[in-house]
Amino acid sequence: MARTNKKLSKAALSKCATRHNWGLQWCWNYERMQASGFAWAMVPVMKELYDTDEEVCSNLERHMQFYNTHPAGSSPIIGACCALEEDYQTEMSDSLKVALMGPFAGIGDTIQAVLVQALAYIIGASLANDGQFALALLVTTVPMLILFLLRWPLFNWGYKRSTGIIEDATGNSDFNSLREGAQILGITVVGGFVPSMIGVKLAYEYSTTIEGVTQTVKLQDTLDGVLPYMLPIVMVGACYWLLKSKKVSPVKVIGIVAVVAFVLGALGILG
Numbered sequence: 001m002a003r004t005n006k007k008l009s010k011a012a013l014s015k016c017a018t019r020h021n022w023g024l025q026w027c028w029n030y031e032r033m034q035a036s037g038f039a040w041a042m043v044p045v046m047k048e049l050y051d052t053d054e055e056v057c058s059n060l061e062r063h064m065q066f067y068n069t070h071p072a073g074s075s076p077i078i079g080a081c082c083a084l085e086e087d088y089q090t091e092m093s094d095s096l097k098v099a100l101m102g103p104f105a106g107i108g109d110t111i112q113a114v115l116v117q118a119l120a121y122i123i124g125a126s127l128a129n130d131g132q133f134a135l136a137l138l139v140t141t142v143p144m145l146i147l148f149l150l151r152w153p154l155f156n157w158g159y160k161r162s163t164g165i166i167e168d169a170t171g172n173s174d175f176n177s178l179r180e181g182a183q184i185l186g187i188t189v190v191g192g193f194v195p196s197m198i199g200v201k202l203a204y205e206y207s208t209t210i211e212g213v214t215q216t217v218k219l220q221d222t223l224d225g226v227l228p229y230m231l232p233i234v235m236v237g238a239c240y241w242l243l244k245s246k247k248v249s250p251v252k253v254i255g256i257v258a259v260v261a262f263v264l265g266a267l268g269i270l271g
Contacts, residue, residue: 006048006049006086007086008045008048008049008082008086009048011044012044012045012047012048013045013082013155013159015044016041016042016044016045016078016082016155017041017075017078017079017151017152017155017156019040019041019043019044020037020038020041020074020075020078020151020155021071021075021148021151021152021155023037023040023041024037024038024041024071024074025037025071026040027040031066032064032065032066032067033066033067033068034067034068034069034071034074035063035064035065035066035067036064038063038067038074038078038097039060039061039063039064041078042060042063042078042081042082042085043056043060045082045085045086046059046060046085049085049086049088059085059090062090062093062094063081063094063097065094065097067097067101068101068105069100069101069102069104069105069108070104070105070107070108070109070112071108071151072108072112072147072148072150072151072154073101073104073105073107073108074101074104075151075152075154075155075158076104076154076155076157076158076161076165077096077097077100077101077104077158077165078155078158079154079155079156079157079158079159079160079161080096080100080158080159080161080162080163080165081093081096081097082158082159083158083159083160083162084096084162084163092163096163096165096166099166100165100166111147112147116143116144116147117143117144120139120140120143120144121140123139124136124137124139124140127139191236194229194232194233194236195228195229195232198232198235198236199232200231200232200235200270201220201231201270202218202219202220202223202231202269202270203220203268203269203270204218204219204220204268204269205217205218205219206219235257239253239257242256
């Protein structure tokens with residue numbers, strides 16, 4: 001029988017959060033994705049709420065349904081599920097997972113992949129290129145570590161908000177503004193690194209005689225006079241066109257860039 005009028009202990013919640021934040025994706029699979037990790041994280045909660053193994057297993061089975069979202073975005077979801085399981089609102093707990101895994105995946109992917117991770121790796125690569133390897137290591141690891149440690153506060157926030165996070169995620173315009181702002185900022189800053197990270201220059205030059213004086217004209221200087229860093233911008237645009245419009249895989253795009261660069265370099269066009 002279910003233990004009514006019982007609140008989850010701090011120990012059970014702590015175990016649930018720790019299991020989730022470390023092991024959500026340990027048993028990731030193509031059929032149910034993160035469901036196994038989610039169910040495993042809920043074991044301490046179910047054992048504290050139910051007396052028999054049959055009840056524990058029956059309720060854990062509910063959490064074996066398809067589930068997939070951003071790992072950090074999943075922390076408030078499982079926190080809210082714990083609050084609902086504590087009140088034995090099992091149907092609401094199942095529905096909340098389905099309703100929130102999409103919105104929180106979008107927010108998590110945008111903040112981590114588009115903004116923090118992209119900027120950290122670009123800055124780290126630039127520092128490593130200048131020989132500052134220790135600083136590059138810090139720049140690339142510390143932001144990711146901070147994002148990971150934030151999963152515990154996010155779990156607690158979800159537990160306290162319970163069903164309120166549905167309104168926060170779907171009805172709060174601040175969440176949408178945060179996601180859109182992070183996307184714009186990330187893309188803008190990444191675009192700003194194009195000139196410094198992509199060194200595409202023309203090696204071709206020609207001679208011209210003006211009033212008896214022979215001058216060597218570098219085509220790269222002429223292009224820079226029209227639009228600085230034109231070639232890196234064109235190269236990024238071409239790669240984006242192949243990826244987005246032609247649906248060419250990233251591996252093939254890398255191969256195409258390597259072949260074109262080798263051929264043009266061998267011909268003396270690129271330097």
